[in-house]
Amino acid sequence: MYLAARGFAAAGIDGAPTAIKKARAKAKRRGLTAQFDVADALNLSMPKQQFDTVIDSGLFHVFSDEDRARFSDSLARVIRLDGTYFLMCFSDQQPGVWGPRRVTQAEIRSVFSDPWRVNYIKASSFEMNEGHAHAWLASISRLARANPNG
Ligand SMILES: C[S@@+](CC[C@H](N)C(=O)[O-])C[C@H]1O[C@@H](n2cnc3c(N)ncnc32)[C@H](O)[C@@H]1O
Numbered sequence: 001m002y003l004a005a006r007g008f009a010a011a012g013i014d015g016a017p018t019a020i021k022k023a024r025a026k027a028k029r030r031g032l033t034a035q036f037d038v039a040d041a042l043n044l045s046m047p048k049q050q051f052d053t054v055i056d057s058g059l060f061h062v063f064s065d066e067d068r069a070r071f072s073d074s075l076a077r078v079i080r081l082d083g084t085y086f087l088m089c090f091s092d093q094q095p096g097v098w099g100p101r102r103v104t105q106a107e108i109r110s111v112f113s114d115p116w117r118v119n120y121i122k123a124s125s126f127e128m129n130e131g132h133a134h135a136w137l138a139s140i141s142r143l144a145r146a147n148p149n150g
Contacts, residue, residue, distance in 0.1 A: 001026065001027055001032055005030065010034045010035075011034065011035040012034060012035070013036070013038070013041065015041070016038070041071060042063075042070045042071055046077050051079050052080060052084070053079075053083060053084050053085075054078065054083070054085045055086045056086065056088065057088045058089070060087055061100040061103050076142055079142045081143070081144055082142065082143070083142050084119070084141050085142065086137070086139055086140075087137070088124065088137050089103045090103060090126070090135060091103060091134045091135050092104045093134035094133050094134040103136060105121050105136060108136065108138050108140075109121075112138075112140045115145040116143065118140050119138075119140065120139050121137070122136070122137045123137075
């Protein structure tokens with residue numbers, strides 16, 4: 001909605017129908033044309049036009065190791081070559097055990113290797129009702145696969 005309000009063609013997905021219903025209603029109230037669909041981020045189908053940019057706030061950190069690999073394959077189908085994926089996830093800097101799985105910088109770099117390039121990983125934070133939580137904000141570009149048979 002933030003990007004749609006600034007003139008970008010924007011689309012959002014979530015696996016939860018209630019989340020999509022609420023997003024559609026909010027967009028309608030704000031007079032925005034952003035499109036919202038229920039979809040499985042682990043199994044995205046090739047869109048008519050691939051996206052320049054994909055933004056993930058709080059999704060990657062819900063996945064198991066196995067699903068992280070499925071997710072990066074799924075993402076590669078919907079993002080164009082040289083397009084950028086912005087990842088915001090709970091970081092291993094966050095103390096305690098409350099909340100989602102903590103993610104390390106090394107894990108991000110390991111999942112997003114060929115055909116991806118990690119441009120940067122910066123310390124950031126999630127603002128929540130309960131305060132703040134340490135996060136990583138990563139910029140990751142999709143490249144042509146170095147080894148097409150790999
Ligand atoms: C921690 S919430 C983050 C929600 C929102 N992006 C935000 O920043 O507040 C994680 C969201 O991921 C969604 N989700 C989990 N697995 C998913 C999947 N495989 N495909 C699509 N959405 C999924 C959940 O329904 C939930 O809404």
